[in-house]
Amino acid sequence: MENVKIIEIKKSVFEDNDRAADALRGELKKKGVFLLNLMSSPGSGKTTTLIQTINRLKDKLRIAVMEADIDSDVDAIKIKEATGVESIQLHTGGMCHLDAEMTEQGLTAVIGGQPSEVSSQPSAFDLVILENVGNLVCPAEFDTGAVKNAMILSVPEGHDKPLKYPLMFSICDVVVINKIDVLPYFDFDMEKCKEYIHMRNPKATVIPICAKTGEGVEAFANWLLKEVARWKE
Amino acid sequence: MHELGIVFYIIRDVKQAAQENGVEHVSTVVMNIGEVSTIIPEYLTDCWRWAADKEDLLRGCELKIEPIPAVTHCDGCGKDYPTVAHGKICPHCGSEKTWLLRGNEVEIKELRVEN
Ligand SMILES: Nc1nc2c(ncn2[C@@H]2O[C@H](COP(=O)(O)OP(=O)(O)OP(=O)(O)O)[C@@H](O)[C@H]2O)c(=O)[nH]1
Ligand SMILES: [Mg+2]
Ligand SMILES: [Zn+2]
Numbered sequence: 001m002e003n004v005k006i007i008e009i010k011k012s013v014f015e016d017n018d019r020a021a022d023a024l025r026g027e028l029k030k031k032g033v034f035l036l037n038l039m040s041s042p043g044s045g046k047t048t049t050l051i052q053t054i055n056r057l058k059d060k061l062r063i064a065v066m067e068a069d070i071d072s073d074v075d076a077i078k079i080k081e082a083t084g085v086e087s088i089q090l091h092t093g094g095m096c097h098l099d100a101e102m103t104e105q106g107l108t109a110v111i112g113g114q115p116s117e118v119s120s121q122p123s124a125f126d127l128v129i130l131e132n133v134g135n136l137v138c139p140a141e142f143d144t145g146a147v148k149n150a151m152i153l154s155v156p157e158g159h160d161k162p163l164k165y166p167l168m169f170s171i172c173d174v175v176v177i178n179k180i181d182v183l184p185y186f187d188f189d190m191e192k193c194k195e196y197i198h199m200r201n202p203k204a205t206v207i208p209i210c211a212k213t214g215e216g217v218e219a220f221a222n223w224l225l226k227e228v229a230r231w232k233e
Numbered sequence: 234m235h236e237l238g239i240v241f242y243i244i245r246d247v248k249q250a251a252q253e254n255g256v257e258h259v260s261t262v263v264m265n266i267g268e269v270s271t272i273i274p275e276y277l278t279d280c281w282r283w284a285a286d287k288e289d290l291l292r293g294c295e296l297k298i299e300p301i302p303a304v305t306h307c308d309g310c311g312k313d314y315p316t317v318a319h320g321k322i323c324p325h326c327g328s329e330k331t332w333l334l335r336g337n338e339v340e341i342k343e344l345r346v347e348n
Contacts, residue, residue: 007254008345013242014339095238137271140236141339166272199321199329 003105018140020100024107024145031123034228035107035130037146039168042134044154045178046210049220050129054083056221061126061228066090066106068098068133075131086110086125097138100145103130127228136161145232154179155157155186159193162200169200173227175221177208236276239339244291246341251290254346261295261345267338268303269316303336334341 012018028035030147040046047067054063054108064086067076076089090106092098111123130146132139151172153161156179162169169175175197177190194206205223247262266272270317278296285291303316316336318324323331 003348004260005346005348007250007256007346009246009250009343011246012241012338012340013246017242069314096235127307135235138238141271142238166269173285210347 009079009130014141014143017099017101020104021143021145024100024104025147026208028145028147029231031111032232033107033123033125033150034127034177034231035103035129035146036127036224037132037139037144037149038152039132039136039149039172039195040110040152040154041133041136041157044134044150044152044157045129045211046134047078049152049176049178049209049217050131050212051082052128052211052217052222053224054079054085056217057127057224058083060225062124063127063129064088064110064125066103066110066128066130068092068102068106068131070094070096070133075142079105092133095133096135097132097133097142098144099142103144103146106130129223136165136168139172139224140165148173148227150176152176152178153184155188158186159189159194162193166200169197169204172204173219174205174207174223177206178211180208180215181210181212201210236272237258237270237280237284239272239277240280243281243296243341244284244288248288248334250341250344254344256344256346257290258346259291259294260347261270261297263297263345264301265301265338265340265342265343266298267301267336269333269336270293270339272339274298274300299342301336304334305331306334307331 038046066088068090073089076087079087088109110128116209121138149172151168153175197204197206207216207219209220251259266274281296285294304313305316306313307323307328308330309323310326312325313322313334321331322329
Protein backbone atom coordinates (compact mmCIF):
# COMPACT_ATOMS: atom_id res chain seq x y z
CA MET A 1 0.00 0.00 0.00
CA GLU A 2 2.97 2.36 0.42
CA ASN A 3 3.26 2.93 -3.30
CA VAL A 4 -0.27 4.14 -3.89
CA LYS A 5 -0.87 7.55 -5.34
CA ILE A 6 -4.26 9.12 -4.66
CA ILE A 7 -5.88 11.39 -7.23
CA GLU A 8 -8.74 13.34 -5.71
CA ILE A 9 -11.75 13.82 -8.01
CA LYS A 10 -14.81 14.73 -5.90
CA LYS A 11 -17.14 15.00 -8.83
CA SER A 12 -20.78 14.05 -9.20
CA VAL A 13 -21.42 11.47 -11.90
CA PHE A 14 -24.31 13.66 -13.11
CA GLU A 15 -22.29 16.86 -13.31
CA ASP A 16 -21.37 16.74 -17.01
CA ASN A 17 -24.90 15.79 -17.97
CA ASP A 18 -26.44 18.53 -15.83
CA ARG A 19 -24.22 21.08 -17.52
CA ALA A 20 -25.10 19.81 -21.01
CA ALA A 21 -28.80 19.89 -20.08
CA ASP A 22 -28.62 23.51 -18.93
CA ALA A 23 -26.83 24.46 -22.14
CA LEU A 24 -29.52 22.73 -24.20
CA ARG A 25 -32.29 24.56 -22.33
CA GLY A 26 -30.53 27.81 -23.09
CA GLU A 27 -30.47 26.95 -26.81
CA LEU A 28 -34.15 26.00 -26.76
CA LYS A 29 -35.05 29.30 -25.12
CA LYS A 30 -33.23 31.18 -27.87
CA LYS A 31 -35.01 29.19 -30.57
CA GLY A 32 -38.39 29.44 -28.86
CA VAL A 33 -38.83 25.67 -28.71
CA PHE A 34 -40.55 24.07 -25.73
CA LEU A 35 -39.26 20.56 -24.97
CA LEU A 36 -41.44 18.33 -22.80
CA ASN A 37 -39.94 15.19 -21.27
CA LEU A 38 -42.68 12.59 -20.77
CA MET A 39 -41.91 9.65 -18.49
CA SER A 40 -43.74 6.66 -17.00
CA SER A 41 -43.52 2.94 -16.33
CA PRO A 42 -43.85 0.75 -19.44
CA GLY A 43 -47.43 0.67 -20.68
CA SER A 44 -48.88 3.49 -18.54
CA GLY A 45 -50.25 5.12 -21.66
CA LYS A 46 -47.64 7.61 -22.87
CA THR A 47 -48.23 7.00 -26.58
CA THR A 48 -52.03 6.91 -26.27
CA THR A 49 -52.03 10.13 -24.22
CA LEU A 50 -49.74 11.84 -26.73
CA ILE A 51 -52.01 10.98 -29.64
CA GLN A 52 -55.05 12.40 -27.84
CA THR A 53 -53.17 15.51 -26.73
CA ILE A 54 -51.53 16.23 -30.08
CA ASN A 55 -54.83 15.93 -31.93
CA ARG A 56 -56.21 18.66 -29.65
CA LEU A 57 -53.19 20.93 -30.09
CA LYS A 58 -51.93 20.46 -33.63
CA ASP A 59 -53.97 23.36 -35.04
CA LYS A 60 -52.59 25.72 -32.40
CA LEU A 61 -48.96 24.59 -32.17
CA ARG A 62 -46.34 23.18 -34.52
CA ILE A 63 -45.51 19.87 -32.85
CA ALA A 64 -42.87 17.16 -33.27
CA VAL A 65 -42.35 13.96 -31.27
CA MET A 66 -39.21 12.03 -30.38
CA GLU A 67 -39.86 8.46 -29.31
CA ALA A 68 -37.08 6.95 -27.23
CA ASP A 69 -37.01 3.19 -27.14
CA ILE A 70 -34.38 0.63 -26.48
CA ASP A 71 -34.83 -0.92 -29.88
CA SER A 72 -38.19 -0.66 -31.70
CA ASP A 73 -39.88 2.03 -33.76
CA VAL A 74 -43.50 0.98 -33.20
CA ASP A 75 -44.40 4.12 -31.24
CA ALA A 76 -42.93 6.60 -33.72
CA ILE A 77 -44.95 5.06 -36.55
CA LYS A 78 -48.10 4.99 -34.42
CA ILE A 79 -47.80 8.70 -33.61
CA LYS A 80 -47.22 9.67 -37.22
CA GLU A 81 -50.19 7.62 -38.44
CA ALA A 82 -52.59 8.79 -35.75
CA THR A 83 -51.71 12.50 -35.72
CA GLY A 84 -49.79 13.33 -38.88
CA VAL A 85 -47.13 15.27 -36.97
CA GLU A 86 -43.40 14.80 -37.46
CA SER A 87 -42.22 11.89 -35.36
CA ILE A 88 -38.79 10.29 -35.10
CA GLN A 89 -37.41 7.30 -33.26
CA LEU A 90 -34.37 7.55 -31.01
CA HIS A 91 -32.62 4.33 -30.11
CA THR A 92 -30.90 4.39 -26.75
CA GLY A 93 -28.56 1.53 -27.62
CA GLY A 94 -29.62 -0.57 -24.66
CA MET A 95 -29.54 2.28 -22.16
CA CYS A 96 -32.44 2.71 -19.78
CA HIS A 97 -32.73 6.47 -20.16
CA LEU A 98 -31.87 9.39 -22.41
CA ASP A 99 -29.28 11.92 -21.37
CA ALA A 100 -28.89 15.50 -22.56
CA GLU A 101 -26.42 14.55 -25.27
CA MET A 102 -28.74 11.95 -26.84
CA THR A 103 -31.65 14.38 -26.58
CA GLU A 104 -29.68 17.07 -28.36
CA GLN A 105 -28.80 14.64 -31.16
CA GLY A 106 -32.49 13.83 -31.51
CA LEU A 107 -33.42 17.49 -31.62
CA THR A 108 -30.81 18.12 -34.28
CA ALA A 109 -32.40 15.40 -36.39
CA VAL A 110 -35.86 16.92 -35.93
CA ILE A 111 -34.99 20.57 -36.29
CA GLY A 112 -32.21 19.96 -38.82
CA GLY A 113 -28.66 21.26 -39.16
CA GLN A 114 -26.03 21.60 -36.46
CA PRO A 115 -27.43 23.07 -33.25
CA SER A 116 -24.88 25.88 -33.32
CA GLU A 117 -25.73 26.82 -36.92
CA VAL A 118 -29.45 27.07 -36.38
CA SER A 119 -29.29 28.50 -32.89
CA SER A 120 -30.01 32.04 -33.95
CA GLN A 121 -32.90 31.15 -36.27
CA PRO A 122 -36.40 30.58 -34.98
CA SER A 123 -37.38 26.93 -35.12
CA ALA A 124 -40.03 25.29 -37.27
CA PHE A 125 -41.55 23.82 -34.11
CA ASP A 126 -43.14 25.30 -30.99
CA LEU A 127 -43.39 22.08 -29.04
CA VAL A 128 -41.22 18.98 -29.14
CA ILE A 129 -42.30 16.08 -26.95
CA LEU A 130 -39.85 13.41 -25.88
CA GLU A 131 -41.40 10.08 -24.91
CA ASN A 132 -38.69 8.75 -22.62
CA VAL A 133 -37.92 5.07 -22.02
CA GLY A 134 -40.54 3.37 -19.83
CA ASN A 135 -38.90 3.36 -16.41
CA LEU A 136 -39.38 5.34 -13.19
CA VAL A 137 -35.82 5.32 -11.89
CA CYS A 138 -33.13 6.23 -14.40
CA PRO A 139 -34.86 8.98 -16.40
CA ALA A 140 -35.38 10.85 -13.13
CA GLU A 141 -31.66 11.13 -12.57
CA PHE A 142 -30.65 12.30 -16.00
CA ASP A 143 -31.76 15.79 -16.90
CA THR A 144 -32.58 15.71 -20.63
CA GLY A 145 -32.53 19.48 -21.04
CA ALA A 146 -36.33 19.58 -21.20
CA VAL A 147 -38.17 22.73 -20.16
CA LYS A 148 -40.72 20.75 -18.14
CA ASN A 149 -41.01 17.17 -16.96
CA ALA A 150 -44.26 15.25 -17.04
CA MET A 151 -45.06 11.75 -15.91
CA ILE A 152 -47.98 9.40 -16.30
CA LEU A 153 -49.07 7.14 -13.49
CA SER A 154 -51.79 4.67 -14.47
CA VAL A 155 -54.43 3.42 -12.07
CA PRO A 156 -53.38 -0.28 -12.14
CA GLU A 157 -49.91 0.70 -10.85
CA GLY A 158 -51.36 1.75 -7.49
CA HIS A 159 -51.62 5.01 -5.56
CA ASP A 160 -48.49 4.37 -3.48
CA LYS A 161 -46.03 4.81 -6.39
CA PRO A 162 -45.05 8.33 -5.21
CA LEU A 163 -43.78 6.76 -2.00
CA LYS A 164 -41.75 4.16 -3.88
CA TYR A 165 -40.24 6.44 -6.52
CA PRO A 166 -39.80 9.73 -4.66
CA LEU A 167 -37.19 11.19 -7.01
CA MET A 168 -39.36 10.81 -10.11
CA PHE A 169 -42.30 12.54 -8.47
CA SER A 170 -40.14 15.29 -7.03
CA ILE A 171 -38.81 16.35 -10.45
CA CYS A 172 -42.15 16.30 -12.31
CA ASP A 173 -44.05 19.52 -12.93
CA VAL A 174 -47.18 17.65 -13.90
CA VAL A 175 -48.43 14.17 -13.01
CA VAL A 176 -51.11 12.72 -15.28
CA ILE A 177 -53.12 9.92 -13.70
CA ASN A 178 -54.28 7.75 -16.60
CA LYS A 179 -56.78 4.91 -17.07
CA ILE A 180 -59.37 6.35 -14.69
CA ASP A 181 -61.92 4.21 -16.58
CA VAL A 182 -60.66 1.18 -14.66
CA LEU A 183 -60.94 2.82 -11.21
CA PRO A 184 -63.92 0.59 -10.26
CA TYR A 185 -61.73 -2.52 -10.58
CA PHE A 186 -58.76 -1.35 -8.50
CA ASP A 187 -58.52 -0.07 -4.95
CA PHE A 188 -56.77 3.05 -6.16
CA ASP A 189 -57.33 5.96 -3.77
CA MET A 190 -57.19 9.17 -5.83
CA GLU A 191 -57.09 11.51 -2.82
CA LYS A 192 -54.28 9.51 -1.15
CA CYS A 193 -52.38 9.51 -4.43
CA LYS A 194 -52.61 13.31 -4.70
CA GLU A 195 -51.54 13.64 -1.08
CA TYR A 196 -48.47 11.41 -1.64
CA ILE A 197 -47.55 13.32 -4.81
CA HIS A 198 -47.77 16.65 -2.99
CA MET A 199 -45.67 15.30 -0.12
CA ARG A 200 -42.88 14.79 -2.67
CA ASN A 201 -43.61 17.87 -4.69
CA PRO A 202 -46.04 20.49 -3.35
CA LYS A 203 -45.99 22.33 -6.70
CA ALA A 204 -46.95 19.40 -8.95
CA THR A 205 -50.10 19.74 -11.05
CA VAL A 206 -52.16 16.53 -10.98
CA ILE A 207 -54.48 15.76 -13.91
CA PRO A 208 -56.65 12.59 -13.94
CA ILE A 209 -57.47 11.39 -17.46
CA CYS A 210 -58.66 8.48 -19.55
CA ALA A 211 -56.51 8.43 -22.66
CA LYS A 212 -58.72 5.74 -24.16
CA THR A 213 -61.82 7.97 -24.31
CA GLY A 214 -60.11 11.36 -24.11
CA GLU A 215 -61.75 12.34 -20.81
CA GLY A 216 -59.64 14.92 -18.98
CA VAL A 217 -57.10 15.23 -21.83
CA GLU A 218 -58.28 18.79 -22.48
CA ALA A 219 -56.87 19.85 -19.09
CA PHE A 220 -53.46 18.43 -19.96
CA ALA A 221 -53.54 20.07 -23.39
CA ASN A 222 -54.41 23.41 -21.78
CA TRP A 223 -51.58 23.05 -19.27
CA LEU A 224 -49.18 22.51 -22.18
CA LEU A 225 -50.57 25.41 -24.17
CA LYS A 226 -50.08 27.75 -21.22
CA GLU A 227 -46.54 26.53 -20.51
CA VAL A 228 -45.49 26.82 -24.17
CA ALA A 229 -46.82 30.38 -24.32
CA ARG A 230 -44.96 31.31 -21.13
CA TRP A 231 -41.69 29.84 -22.49
CA LYS A 232 -41.98 31.82 -25.72
CA GLU A 233 -42.56 35.15 -23.99
CA MET B 234 -30.34 -1.53 -16.34
CA HIS B 235 -29.86 1.56 -14.27
CA GLU B 236 -26.50 0.84 -12.67
CA LEU B 237 -24.86 -0.01 -15.99
CA GLY B 238 -25.69 3.43 -17.33
CA ILE B 239 -24.10 4.97 -14.26
CA VAL B 240 -21.01 2.80 -14.75
CA PHE B 241 -20.52 4.20 -18.26
CA TYR B 242 -20.56 7.72 -16.83
CA ILE B 243 -18.03 6.76 -14.16
CA ILE B 244 -15.72 5.22 -16.77
CA ARG B 245 -15.94 8.34 -18.92
CA ASP B 246 -14.96 10.61 -16.00
CA VAL B 247 -12.21 8.26 -14.81
CA LYS B 248 -10.70 8.06 -18.29
CA GLN B 249 -10.60 11.81 -18.52
CA ALA B 250 -9.00 12.21 -15.07
CA ALA B 251 -6.46 9.48 -15.87
CA GLN B 252 -5.50 11.21 -19.08
CA GLU B 253 -5.11 14.57 -17.35
CA ASN B 254 -2.85 12.96 -14.76
CA GLY B 255 -0.86 10.79 -17.19
CA VAL B 256 -2.02 7.57 -15.54
CA GLU B 257 -1.94 4.25 -17.44
CA HIS B 258 -3.68 2.00 -14.95
CA VAL B 259 -6.03 2.70 -12.07
CA SER B 260 -6.14 0.13 -9.25
CA THR B 261 -9.09 1.48 -7.28
CA VAL B 262 -11.91 3.95 -7.91
CA VAL B 263 -13.54 5.18 -4.70
CA MET B 264 -17.17 6.28 -4.91
CA ASN B 265 -19.33 8.14 -2.41
CA ILE B 266 -22.84 6.78 -2.73
CA GLY B 267 -25.69 8.37 -0.78
CA GLU B 268 -28.06 6.10 1.09
CA VAL B 269 -31.11 7.38 -0.83
CA SER B 270 -29.44 7.81 -4.22
CA THR B 271 -31.37 4.85 -5.78
CA ILE B 272 -28.07 3.12 -6.57
CA ILE B 273 -27.82 -0.45 -5.35
CA PRO B 274 -24.13 -0.91 -4.43
CA GLU B 275 -23.98 -4.63 -5.33
CA TYR B 276 -25.47 -4.00 -8.78
CA LEU B 277 -23.07 -1.14 -9.31
CA THR B 278 -20.02 -3.26 -8.48
CA ASP B 279 -21.32 -6.13 -10.67
CA CYS B 280 -21.78 -3.82 -13.65
CA TRP B 281 -18.45 -2.25 -12.91
CA ARG B 282 -16.64 -5.59 -13.06
CA TRP B 283 -18.19 -6.40 -16.42
CA ALA B 284 -17.51 -3.01 -18.02
CA ALA B 285 -14.19 -2.11 -16.40
CA ASP B 286 -12.44 -5.31 -17.49
CA LYS B 287 -13.02 -4.32 -21.10
CA GLU B 288 -10.74 -1.29 -20.65
CA ASP B 289 -6.95 -1.51 -20.42
CA LEU B 290 -6.96 1.42 -18.02
CA LEU B 291 -9.33 -0.35 -15.63
CA ARG B 292 -8.62 -4.08 -15.95
CA GLY B 293 -8.90 -5.59 -12.46
CA CYS B 294 -9.61 -2.16 -10.98
CA GLU B 295 -11.71 -2.32 -7.83
CA LEU B 296 -14.75 -0.09 -7.33
CA LYS B 297 -14.85 0.78 -3.65
CA ILE B 298 -18.07 2.24 -2.30
CA GLU B 299 -18.13 4.52 0.71
CA PRO B 300 -21.76 5.02 1.73
CA ILE B 301 -23.04 8.41 2.86
CA PRO B 302 -25.88 8.24 5.38
CA ALA B 303 -28.93 10.30 4.42
CA VAL B 304 -29.80 13.25 6.67
CA THR B 305 -32.89 15.46 6.45
CA HIS B 306 -33.14 18.98 7.82
CA CYS B 307 -36.36 20.33 9.35
CA ASP B 308 -37.27 23.98 8.78
CA GLY B 309 -39.93 23.67 11.46
CA CYS B 310 -37.57 23.18 14.40
CA GLY B 311 -34.15 23.53 12.79
CA LYS B 312 -32.99 20.03 13.74
CA ASP B 313 -31.55 17.24 11.54
CA TYR B 314 -32.62 13.60 11.59
CA PRO B 315 -31.83 10.32 9.75
CA THR B 316 -33.92 10.19 6.56
CA VAL B 317 -34.31 6.45 6.14
CA ALA B 318 -35.78 5.92 9.61
CA HIS B 319 -38.23 8.83 9.55
CA GLY B 320 -38.93 9.88 5.93
CA LYS B 321 -40.43 13.29 5.17
CA ILE B 322 -41.94 14.00 8.60
CA CYS B 323 -39.73 15.42 11.34
CA PRO B 324 -39.56 13.06 14.37
CA HIS B 325 -38.76 16.03 16.65
CA CYS B 326 -41.69 18.33 15.91
CA GLY B 327 -43.95 16.60 13.33
CA SER B 328 -43.37 19.24 10.65
CA GLU B 329 -43.51 18.34 6.93
CA LYS B 330 -41.31 21.28 5.95
CA THR B 331 -38.20 19.18 5.59
CA TRP B 332 -35.55 18.72 2.93
CA LEU B 333 -32.73 16.33 2.18
CA LEU B 334 -29.42 17.68 3.47
CA ARG B 335 -27.30 14.83 2.10
CA GLY B 336 -27.64 11.22 0.99
CA ASN B 337 -28.35 11.73 -2.71
CA GLU B 338 -24.73 11.63 -3.87
CA VAL B 339 -23.34 9.58 -6.72
CA GLU B 340 -19.86 10.96 -6.65
CA ILE B 341 -16.39 9.85 -7.70
CA LYS B 342 -14.25 10.58 -4.65
CA GLU B 343 -10.79 9.55 -5.76
CA LEU B 344 -8.64 7.27 -7.90
CA ARG B 345 -5.86 5.15 -6.47
CA VAL B 346 -2.88 4.37 -8.64
CA GLU B 347 -0.16 1.86 -7.74
CA ASN B 348 3.30 2.62 -9.02
N1 LIG C 1 -58.33 1.00 -20.08
C1 LIG C 1 -57.46 1.89 -20.53
N2 LIG C 1 -56.40 1.46 -21.26
C2 LIG C 1 -55.53 2.39 -21.71
C3 LIG C 1 -55.68 3.77 -21.44
N3 LIG C 1 -54.64 4.43 -21.99
C4 LIG C 1 -53.86 3.50 -22.58
N4 LIG C 1 -54.40 2.27 -22.43
C5 LIG C 1 -53.87 0.98 -22.92
O1 LIG C 1 -52.65 0.70 -22.27
C6 LIG C 1 -51.75 0.02 -23.17
C7 LIG C 1 -50.40 0.75 -23.22
O2 LIG C 1 -50.60 2.06 -23.77
P1 LIG C 1 -49.44 2.87 -24.48
O3 LIG C 1 -49.99 4.20 -24.81
O4 LIG C 1 -48.81 2.06 -25.55
O5 LIG C 1 -48.43 3.00 -23.26
P2 LIG C 1 -46.91 3.50 -23.26
O6 LIG C 1 -46.67 4.11 -21.94
O7 LIG C 1 -46.66 4.35 -24.45
O8 LIG C 1 -46.13 2.13 -23.39
P3 LIG C 1 -44.54 1.90 -23.69
O9 LIG C 1 -44.13 2.90 -24.74
O10 LIG C 1 -44.49 0.49 -24.15
O11 LIG C 1 -43.85 2.11 -22.37
C8 LIG C 1 -52.45 -0.04 -24.51
O12 LIG C 1 -53.05 -1.30 -24.63
C9 LIG C 1 -53.49 1.05 -24.39
O13 LIG C 1 -54.62 0.81 -25.21
C10 LIG C 1 -56.82 4.18 -20.67
O14 LIG C 1 -57.05 5.36 -20.38
N5 LIG C 1 -57.66 3.20 -20.24
MG1 LIG D 1 -45.16 4.19 -25.92
ZN1 LIG E 1 -38.76 19.53 13.22
